[in-house]
Amino acid sequence: MPTLTIDHLNKSFGETQALRDMTFSVGEGELFGFVGSNGAGKSTTMRIALGVLSKDSGEVYFDDAPINDDNRRRIGYMPEERGLYGKEPLLSQLVFLGTLHGMDKSAAKRAGAELLEQLGLGERMDDKLDDLSLGNQQRVQLAASLIHDPDMLILDEPFSGLDPVAVNVMSDMLRERANRGVPVIFSSHQLDLVQRLCDRVGIVTKGHMVAE
Structure with a gap:
């Protein structure tokens, strides 16, 4: 490393x-x-x-x-000014961010679902970010920084x-x-x-x- x-x-x-x-x-x-x-x-x-x-x-x-x-x-980066999309479902935007890092869509979907499960959001993968509490939004932001296994x-x-x-x-x-x-x-x-x-x-x- x-x-x-x-x-x-x-x-x-x-x-x-x-x-x-x-x-x-x-x-x-x-x-x-x-x-x-x-x-x-x-x-x-x-x-x-x-x-x-x-x-x-x-x-x-x-x-x-x-x-x-x-x-x-x-590098996985989590900025102080959170930068995710409020109207997008959690898993779909993690998949999008994964593909920006060069992952194929299926691998990004698997990684995103696994991270959300680990973070206690497995049942909310299809929810929009704006529907989550601030703390849960930050869990998603952490998942976004980890999606490409940095x-x-x-x-x-x-x-x-x-x-x-x-x-x-x-x-x-x-x-x-x-x-x-x-x-x-x-x-x-x-x-x-x-x-x-x-x-x-x-x-x-x-x-x-x-x-x-």
């Missing part, structure tokens, strides 16, 4: 420097918690790693190679707004992926959860990693 290395990233928005020599790495099978206040630079770092934002300087390495459009396809997971505030049962379900799935060797990085404000779940924690202040 690959590793993710963030190497001296810098990023400014006008006069505001969002990242200052941001540097850390996440290894095979590791759950890495990314902690900091709002505006600390967590989401900016993740978006640069995913190619959503450009960097001013520095580099992102995926398995020791500079990250590019090809190896980004091997080699790495990057999750931005995946536990935000979840009830305790949903937190446990999501925690178990992330730990199970890490046990398979998948590097997992996620940001969170819930320090007790980070402490319980993570192998390592990085603390970010004003765009800089101040402690690991």
